[in-house]
Amino acid sequence: MNTQTTIAGVTLKNPVMTASGTFGSGMEYSEYLDLNRLGAVVTKGVSNVPWPGNPTPRVAEVYGGMLNAIGLQNPGLDVFRKRDLPFLEQFDTKVIVNVCGKTVEDYVAVVEQLGEETSVAMLEINVSCPNVKEGAIAFGQKTEALYGITREIKRYAKQPVIMKLSPNVTDIGEMAKAAEAAGADAVSLINTITGMKIDIHRRRFALANRTGGLSGPAIKPVAVRMVYQAAQAVKIPVIGMGGIATGEDAVEFLLAGASAVSVGAMNFVDPLTTIKVIEGIEAYMEQYHIENLSDLIGAVEG
Amino acid sequence: MKQKQTARVISQRELAPGILDMWLDTELAVQARPGQFLNLYTKDKSLLLPRPISICEVREDGRALRMVYRIVGKGTGEFSRYREGDPIEILGPLGNGFPYEKSVGKKVFLMGGGIGIPPMLELAKRLKAEKQIVLGYRNGDLFLGEDLEKYGRVFVATEDGSAGTKGNVMDAVRENGLEAELIYACGPLPMLRAVKAFAAERGIPAYISLEERMACGVGACLGCVVKTRAVHPHTNVNNARICTDGPVFEAGEVEI
Structure with a gap:
């Protein structure tokens, strides 16, 4: 059985990755699972300088999911390169660094410096975080803005560029096309869906930021639909995510057209979710006598 | 693993x-x-x-x-x-737990407010110190007091005055004229702020256990942070993760 999948010339041993922001820099979860088993580790968003993030409460539970408004807290690129990247280099998995910024120049600064790091297989550009005021989603909700930043990043990037798309748009196909037209090597989706929770007993917002990003199994049908629409719209690979908890969930995304998948909020529910998803995909392939994982990609019929 | x-x-x-x-x-x-x-x-x-x-x-x-x-x-x-x-x-x-080894031979407070009382029991069992256990409750529905009495002198405060001192744990400390060289505390934020102020006034260390809405519990999601006085070595910003860097912090290190 061959579970390999290739994205922009980078071959992953299996299609299962970690969704940015749910897996720290990998270090936190390395005590709970063997990182060597993962197709790739996608890091928490990294910016050119340290970001303190939002006030607390930053997380809230909702039916079948959660809201978060972390605000992209991260230690900055220097600490990432000195501490987190060398840690990840010990493992036989691909490293995908998620990049965030407030301005185009911020993004470019990170992308340029990461160009010197040969252990970074790909870059994922976060233009879809709903929880920060500047940057991020400002680039991810209009086709012209997305095209512009993608184009600029591609001028400097040494590694393949994945644009991470927001679901908080009218037409996801148009957004994917804009990224492709600007030279993106792949797109990943969905980031979280903007939501809100109100504590009716205290008559207060559950999150200090008032709004937050919804993730978890509650969003999976929305994510499968958007991955399908994006995969129909572009020729570049699509990485699918949104509420994946099992191998069956992952297969749904593959059939919808994803070349790889990420596990996000469910890492919090069980640190072994990624491993269970990998084993679930293998069990599915065995059950249906599928030799190559690539035969599943976009294979939905009817 | x-x-x-x-x-x-x-x-x-x-x-x-x-x-x-x-x-x-x-x-x-x-x-x-x-x-x-x-x-x-x-x-x-x-x-x-x-x-x-x-x-x-x-x-x-x-x-x-x-x-x-x-x-x-x-x-x-x-x-x-x-x-x-x-x-x-x-x-x-x-999480890290209380640094209970620091109190050997000292006169200490173990302060618990409401659902912050339970962790004080195992702490009281392990401390080799002169223990003054100060417990705060909303009303006369007391719990764990009898278990704790085996390990030290227990003082009670209730918000409605139905048992012990009327008020909070700091009121019980004042009413009984208690002093300590080191404090361990867990409870609601207003109580921990009062404990922090008391410790700063006396110039004694206070180890306080914090809580916050959490997702992962292992330090990955950065949901449960507390502001810190200094740049934290792990996060590289003025934030520490309550789940893994805490939940116990020296009161002077955190902004609560």
């Missing part, structure tokens, strides 16, 4: 209205330090996230943990219905 384990409920009873006392059979108990917590997972899958609950007591043989918690919603409501032999998924022990 650490991973989620299935523990069995040994017993469960109500200590006071809405306060449950559950013993769990688990080999993880031997690793537990006072002030650490467990992530408890519900069977109801519409409730996604683990419930972080502090460890109240470790059984002498290191094979069982006592969890004393308040019913605050659906998740803890589900736990409250568990009976002897029921399985429950747990992860832990998590």
Whole structure:
């Protein structure tokens, strides 16, 4: 059985990755699972300088999911390169660094410096975080803005560029096309869906930021639909995510057209979710006598 | 590798209205330090996230943990219905715990407010110090006081004055003219702010256990942070993760 999948010339041993922001820099979860088993580790968003993030409460539970408004807290690129990247280099998995910024120049600064790091297989550009005021989603909700930043990043990037798309748009196909037209090597989706929770007993917002990003199994049908629409719209690979908890969930995304998948909020529910998803995909392939994982990609019929 | 384990409920009873006392059979108990917590997972899958609950007591043989918690919603409501032999998924022990070795031979306060009282029990058992245990409750529905009396002098405060000093734990300290060289505390934020101010005034260390809405419990999601006085070495910003850098912090290090 061959579970390999290739994205922009980078071959992953299996299609299962970690969704940015749910897996720290990998270090936190390395005590709970063997990182060597993962197709790739996608890091928490990294910016050119340290970001303190939002006030607390930053997380809230909702039916079948959660809201978060972390605000992209991260230690900055220097600490990432000195501490987190060398840690990840010990493992036989691909490293995908998620990049965030407030301005185009911020993004470019990170992308340029990461160009010197040969252990970074790909870059994922976060233009879809709903929880920060500047940057991020400002680039991810209009086709012209997305095209512009993608184009600029591609001028400097040494590694393949994945644009991470927001679901908080009218037409996801148009957004994917804009990224492709600007030279993106792949797109990943969905980031979280903007939501809100109100504590009716205290008559207060559950999150200090008032709004937050919804993730978890509650969003999976929305994510499968958007991955399908994006995969129909572009020729570049699509990485699918949104509420994946099992191998069956992952297969749904593959059939919808994803070349790889990420596990996000469910890492919090069980640190072994990624491993269970990998084993679930293998069990599915065995059950249906599928030799190559690539035969599943976009294979939905009817 | 650490991973989620299935523990069995040994017993469960109500200590006071809405306060449950559950013993769990688990080999993880031997690793537990006072002030650490467990992530408890519900069977109801519409409730996604683990419930972080502090460890109240470790059984002498290191094979069982006592969890004393308040019913605050659906998740803890589900736990409250568990009976002897029921399985429950747990992860832990998590967090740093109280640095109880620091108090050898000293005169200390153990201060617990409401559902911050349970972690004081295992701490009291392990401390080799002169222990003054100050407990704050909303009303006369007291719990764990009798267990704690075995390990030190207990002082009680209630908000409505129905038992002990009327007011909070600091009122009980003042009324009884108590002094200490070191403080351990867990409770609501206003209480911990008062403890921090008291310790700063006296120039004594205070180790306080904080809580915050959490998702992962292992330091990955950055949901449960507290502002810190100095740049924290791990996060490289003025934030520490309550789940892994804490939940216990020296009061002077955090901005609460």
